Amino acid sequence: MAxxxxxxxxxxxLLLIMVIIFSISSDVFxxxxxxxxxxxDSAYLGLIAIGMAFVIIxxxxxxxxxxxxxxxxxxxxxxxxxxxNGFLIVLAGVILGMLCGFINALFVTRVKLTEFVAxxxxxxxxxxxxxxxxxxxxxxxxxxxxxxKWSSLRAFAGNVGGIFYITIVWIVVAVIAYxxxxxxxxxxxTYSIGSHAKSAQMSGVNNDRIKMLGYIxxxxxVGLAVVLQASLLGSSPLNIGSGYEFQAIAACVVGGVVLGxxxxxxxSALVGALFFKTLMNGLYKFGLATSWEYILxxxxxxxxxxxxxxxxxxxxxxxxxxxQ
Amino acid sequence: xxRMKIIAMLLVLVMAVGFIASCDxxxxxTNTSNNDNTASNNDNSAGAPADPTASSGSSGSTGTGALPxxxxxxxxxxxxSVISISTAGIVNRMYQMALNDQAVRYPNVILDYKDAEYxxxxxVTLIEEAITQKYDCIILECMDPVGVNEAIDKAEAAGxxxxxxxxxxxFTVHSLHVAGADYSSGWKGGEELVKLAGNEGxxxxxxxxxxxxxxxxxxxxxxDYITQNTNIRLIEQIPIENWDAAVAQTSMRDVxxxxxxxxxxxxxxxxxxxxxxxxxxxxAAGRADEGILIWGFMGYPMELEAIRDGRMAGTMFSDTYTxxxxxxxxxxxxxxxxxxxxxxxxxxxxxxxxxxFPVTKDNVDDVMAFSGWYMTKSMNGK
Numbered sequence: 001m002a003x004x005x006x007x008x009x010x011x012x013x014l015l016l017i018m019v020i021i022f023s024i025s026s027d028v029f030x031x032x033x034x035x036x037x038x039x040x041d042s043a044y045l046g047l048i049a050i051g052m053a054f055v056i057i058x059x060x061x062x063x064x065x066x067x068x069x070x071x072x073x074x075x076x077x078x079x080x081x082x083x084x085n086g087f088l089i090v091l092a093g094v095i096l097g098m099l100c101g102f103i104n105a106l107f108v109t110r111v112k113l114t115e116f117v118a119x120x121x122x123x124x125x126x127x128x129x130x131x132x133x134x135x136x137x138x139x140x141x142x143x144x145x146x147x148x149k150w151s152s153l154r155a156f157a158g159n160v161g162g163i164f165y166i167t168i169v170w171i172v173v174a175v176i177a178y179x180x181x182x183x184x185x186x187x188x189x190t191y192s193i194g195s196h197a198k199s200a201q202m203s204g205v206n207n208d209r210i211k212m213l214g215y216i217x218x219x220x221x222v223g224l225a226v227v228l229q230a231s232l233l234g235s236s237p238l239n240i241g242s243g244y245e246f247q248a249i250a251a252c253v254v255g256g257v258v259l260g261x262x263x264x265x266x267x268s269a270l271v272g273a274l275f276f277k278t279l280m281n282g283l284y285k286f287g288l289a290t291s292w293e294y295i296l297x298x299x300x301x302x303x304x305x306x307x308x309x310x311x312x313x314x315x316x317x318x319x320x321x322x323x324q
Numbered sequence: 325x326x327r328m329k330i331i332a333m334l335l336v337l338v339m340a341v342g343f344i345a346s347c348d349x350x351x352x353x354t355n356t357s358n359n360d361n362t363a364s365n366n367d368n369s370a371g372a373p374a375d376p377t378a379s380s381g382s383s384g385s386t387g388t389g390a391l392p393x394x395x396x397x398x399x400x401x402x403x404x405s406v407i408s409i410s411t412a413g414i415v416n417r418m419y420q421m422a423l424n425d426q427a428v429r430y431p432n433v434i435l436d437y438k439d440a441e442y443x444x445x446x447x448v449t450l451i452e453e454a455i456t457q458k459y460d461c462i463i464l465e466c467m468d469p470v471g472v473n474e475a476i477d478k479a480e481a482a483g484x485x486x487x488x489x490x491x492x493x494x495f496t497v498h499s500l501h502v503a504g505a506d507y508s509s510g511w512k513g514g515e516e517l518v519k520l521a522g523n524e525g526x527x528x529x530x531x532x533x534x535x536x537x538x539x540x541x542x543x544x545x546x547x548d549y550i551t552q553n554t555n556i557r558l559i560e561q562i563p564i565e566n567w568d569a570a571v572a573q574t575s576m577r578d579v580x581x582x583x584x585x586x587x588x589x590x591x592x593x594x595x596x597x598x599x600x601x602x603x604x605x606x607x608a609a610g611r612a613d614e615g616i617l618i619w620g621f622m623g624y625p626m627e628l629e630a631i632r633d634g635r636m637a638g639t640m641f642s643d644t645y646t647x648x649x650x651x652x653x654x655x656x657x658x659x660x661x662x663x664x665x666x667x668x669x670x671x672x673x674x675x676x677x678x679x680x681f682p683v684t685k686d687n688v689d690d691v692m693a694f695s696g697w698y699m700t701k702s703m704n705g706k
Contacts (some may be wrong), residue, residue: 034456041449131534140344141544142537144470146495157474229445237444237468238535290411290439 001183003315007074007256007308011271012015014077022282036162039274043170044229046273048244049251050170050177051221054077055115056252058214059261060108063119065248067126068100069226069241074133076227077147077236086152090227096180097223098216100126107213108297123245130238154315156231165226170270173221177266180217190214194261250297251276254304258312275300329498337515393483393662395460397449402433404655405454407447408465410566411439414596414624415644422648423463430656441565444471451475455482459656466492469538480665485658489651492539493675497665499658501675502651503621510545510592512621516682517590520566520637521617526559526580529604530572532594534563542621542640546592553593556589564598573608574600580609590617596639603635623683623691630686638684641691647678 023030050066055062071314076093084092100122107118135145147153158164181187189210200209214313222241230236249270256271257264276297281292377473395402406423408416420437427433436459444467452475454462466472466488473496476486485499493501517527526552531543533639543561550556560582562575572593579588593599599620606612612635620627623641630636658664665673683691 028457031456037449037452037456044445053523082382134534141541142497144468144492144538146470146473174366232474233444233448233471234474234638235468235470237471239442239467240444240471243441243443280449281453284450287434287436289437290441293439 003311003318008268008271009312011254011256011268011275015271015275018275018278018282022278026282026285029282032162034162034281036159036167038277039119039167039170040164040232041093041208041281042167042274043164044225044278045244045247045251045277046170046172046270047166047221047225047228048241048248049255049269049273050266051218051225052176052245052248053188053257053264053266053323054177054214054217054221056249056257056259057194057261057264058211059197060115060211061119061259062104062215062218062247063099063243063245064100064104064118064123064126065218065222066099066243067123067130067239068222069244070130070236070238071126071133071225071316072096073226073230073236073240074130074135074238076153076230077145078133079134080147080151080153080293081145083151086155086231089153090156090224090262093223094220095223095225097221099219100222101215101217101219102212104219104252105215106216109208127242134238142238144235144237145229152219153227153231154234156228157234164232166225166232169224169228173224174266174270177217181265186210186213191262194263196262201321220257248273249277250301252307253301256308258308259305263312335691363366364397376687382455391541393667394660395662397430397433397656397660399432402430402461402656402659403436403457403459404433404451404461404463404659405436405459407440407450407454407455409440409447409467410442411437412621413428414626415622418624418644423652426649426652427440433656440467442467444468448472450488451479455479455484458482461482462486463651463655464488464494465490468535469493482665483662483664484636485487485655485664486656487651487658489647490674492536493673497670497673498601499663499665499668499670499673500654501673502647502654503675503677504640504642504647504680505677506539507541507545507622509621509642510542510547510594511549512545512680512682513592513621513638513640514546514549514553515541516638516684517592517617517619518550518556520684521556521589522555522698524556526557526583526587528560528576528591529558530575530591530593530598531561532561532567533565536567538565543592543594559583559588564594564601567595567597569597569601569604573605574601576602576605577609578604582613585611585614588614588616590619590637594621596620596622596627599630599636599639600626603630606636617653618696623695627694628683628688628692631683631685634685638682640680641683641695642678642680643695645695664671 028034052062052065072093076089077098079089079092104119104122107113107122108115134142136144158165181190189205192205193207197207226241227238251272252269253259253263254275255268257268260306279296280293334681360541414584423435427435438450440450447467451462451472455478462484464486469492472494476494476496479486480498487500487502488494488498490503493503529543529547547558550558560579564572564575591602593602599618604617617637619637620639623639627636627639631638
């Protein structure tokens with residue numbers, strides 16, 4: 001069996017074990033409402049994680065995702081108050097996200113800043129712009145404004161048979177992203193620059209172009225995630241995306257996307273986000289202190305990273321042995 | 325391959341043991357917090373001037389049982405979800421202590437403290453979680469007055485009263501809002517500072533985080549008073565991320581670098597932690613003798629001690645302990661009567677605005693005397 005399949009099965013297996021344990025130990029875990037809410041919560045993080053997977057697999061990282069989400073969110077709510085059609089707002093959210101991703105990519109590929117510094121700095125810039133575009137009252141004080149009741153953007157908070165639209169979008173995007181990464185030349189090139197950028201370049205891959213596309217896709221996912229989340233919340237609080245860049249990275253890592261690049265796929269990010277949110281959802285049932293939430297999240301990231309390192313070493317050895 | 329299998333098995337085992345251990349946790353505690361100050365429940369009564377256990381009579385002796393649509397608050401198992409913006413800091417310690425102290429009388433009541441970690445989406449998740457788990461009441465320290473509305477509506481529709489407290493008041497109609505008078509306390513702080521400094525000079529505002537501005541309006545109150553009624557020049561208005569003392573200290577340090585001796589008359593701080601950071605920056609810069617007037621908010625122990633020692637000009641005092649102790653009984657009343665905004669037919673959220681009063685060197689000893697026991701306890705974390 002391919003090592004990728006084994007790794008995926010382990011992630012899904014752990015997720016299933018967790019679900020079984022929570023289902024047995026709590027009488028409210030395995031009910032439809034809870035599962036629908038769990039999937040809805042996972043979708044917001046999961047969509048950002050899918051975008052992040054493109055960047056990480058390509059050997060980069062995007063620390064601006066949180067600030068980007070805050071900016072796109074507030075702009076979309078502004079559009080809703082202007083009476084723009086809901087579909088157009090969603091589209092605008094995606095385009096704005098892509099624009100932010102493009103700016104990130106410019107700083108990485110043209111200005112040649114390291115990805116960590118460029119995206120960290122731009123994250124701050126996006127957060128600052130969020131405050132500039134924030135709603136203010138007559139005296140100039142920041143205030144919160146809801147998406148108007150009449151806005152068609154609110155329709156995106158709906159559900160089909162209890163499953164929220166954002167969940168459906170998440171799964172569809174994950175499948176499309178999987179196909180893009182595993183069945184297209186762009187996907188192949190993303191893996192190749194993530195595995196060994198120099199070799200990829202020498203093989204004729206346009207590294208900068210591939211990186212740029214990765215950031216743009218990441219931005220699109222963030223934009224889509226936040227506009228759907230804003231429709232669910234009925235507004236876009238100024239910190240709607242704060243901290244989600246790290247959660248998304250953590251989801252990717254736990255799902256099996258290797259931080260160094262070249263390994264993993266969007267389904268790994270999906271599983272990782274679901275894993276984290278299932279863990280949190282389950283823990284809420286038992287009234288554990290927040291301190292334990294942090295400890296468990298951190299512990300799981302460490303265990304997943306160590307496991308990946310051991311697993312990858314073992315896989316390499318196995319392949320080497322087979323080659324000999 | 326075999327090695328991988330062993331590792332996978334080990335991981336599964338560790339996870340399983342971890343979760344099973346986690347699942348046992350609530351059984352160890354009955355009616356208390358699951359946070360660091362859980363112990364305060366049991367050792368409080370001796371320290372309190374009015375021992376809640378002693379003064380109550382026996383539990384259940386005065387009740388008439390549940391009213392129609394409500395629960396028997398003395399006998400029925402009751403779960404209250406307390407969802408805060410963050411469980412860090414002294415304000416959290418104080419309100420958990422206040423709630424836990426009251427819960428001593430009701431062994432059937434479970435208080436479940438939840439931390440939204442400054443994440444509005446997580447706060448919504450926690451409200452929905454309380455609905456899923458059929459909690460009897462939600463006490464909510466709201467982060468954004470709009471973002472939680474849908475979740476609050478769902479809770480009220482499910483018969484769970486939502487009582488919001490402090491920070492932002494949700495715009496949607498719900499069971500009750502209890503809070504300090506933010507705006508007017510900022511205004512009053514301005515009045516008091518002008519009394520001390522005169523009508524001229526400069527002011528720095530170390531305000532709440534920008535994302536909290538829709539709800540936390542003490543800084544706005546201060547600014548409005550200063551700009552509308554005095555010749556004092558507002559030279560800096562800085563939002564302090566996460567209300568954090570260290571961030572406040574850094575910001576104040578930068579302000580001190582920018583403005584030389586005698587160029588800053590007063591500093592208005594939107595929380596006790598922020599005031600603490602400002603004081604530390606002034607001390608560290610060796611400018612404590614300049615007479616920069618610092619004004620705080622809430623009147624937490626460190627603020628009162630600083631006022632007594634002459635490091636701060638004053639603060640607005642809010643009796644957080646009493647506020648949350650009262651909230652506990654208000655929550656029980658809602659549970660006993662089945663009162664929600666829906667059953668009550670509310671068209672607007674009833675609100676209790678807790679008065680705040682200024683504390684300066686003149687009355688700080690009196691304030692410390694009446695609030696001393698719980699102040700000391702919250703400071704010591706006992």
